Amino acid sequence: MFPARDPGTAQGGCFCSSGIDAEKSIKNRICPLVAVGRGVGKGEPADGSSFRKDRGKTRTDEPMKTIYHEIYEKTRPYLDTRNNEAHACGSYNLSRRLLTHYPEADPDVVLPAILLHDVGWKSVPVEKQLDAFGPTAHDRETLRIHEVEGVRIAGEILKSLRYGEKETGEILAIIDGHDSRHDALSVNDALVKDADRLWRYTAAAVDIDCVRFGRTRDVQLDDLESKMGIWFLTSAAGDIAREALGELRGKGGG
Secondary structure, eight states: OBOOOOOOSOOOOOSSSSTTOOHHHHHHSSOOGGGGOSOSSSSOOTTOGGGSTTTTOOOOSSOOOOHHHHHHHHHGGGOSSTTHHHHHHHHHHHHHHHHTTOTTSOHHHHHHHHHHTTGGGGGSOHHHHTTTSSTTOOOHHHHHHHHHHHHHHHHHHHHHTTOOHHHHHHHHHHHHTTTTOOSOSSHHHHHHHHHHHHGGGSHHHHHHHHHHHTOOHHHHHHHHHHHHHHHOSBHHHHHHHHHHHHHHHHHHTO
């Protein structure tokens, strides 16, 4: 378990107004990364040139963006399955929230990894997906396929953006075991795993999962409560999950 530190002032520029609520992302069907603005990573310029092999060469033919916006735009074509665009947006917000508790973590690894971690589901036929995740999952081979394909696709995206080789290597290692490997390789890996799972504690995710798993709200919330002691690798994520679950039960009258 990675203990949390006092976050002080939270990082700004989340996709949505609330770090634990992805509903606006779902309603809008987009993620306004352009709002992230400057300084999301470790002092990078808004066009992300500090992460490229040709760093120092700025572009003047398009509006200034963060590198995360560019990654997201290249990721979107792979997110139109399993409600993955909403999931990526919500998990990104949550990873930013977790980063405020772990200054030793590297946002240049964590944020791209969370945006890219599920792109491999695009390579899995829709009719096979529910066998590989969720409460009745039994197809570990298909689960593994989405990780392997995710590494391939994410690698192509990051290479096309000339993202840093060191950061790319760690991002791909995280994606390669983000579901099949419980233990974290690093604090960066732990934050990605926890942000991924924390999204399930948002109101939007609960609504989605109740429909796709054929569950009542109470059954879904009880299941989430049972997972809190075994899912999370950081103390901050556990605290956020408990707070979110309390809010969800309050909203539902339970």
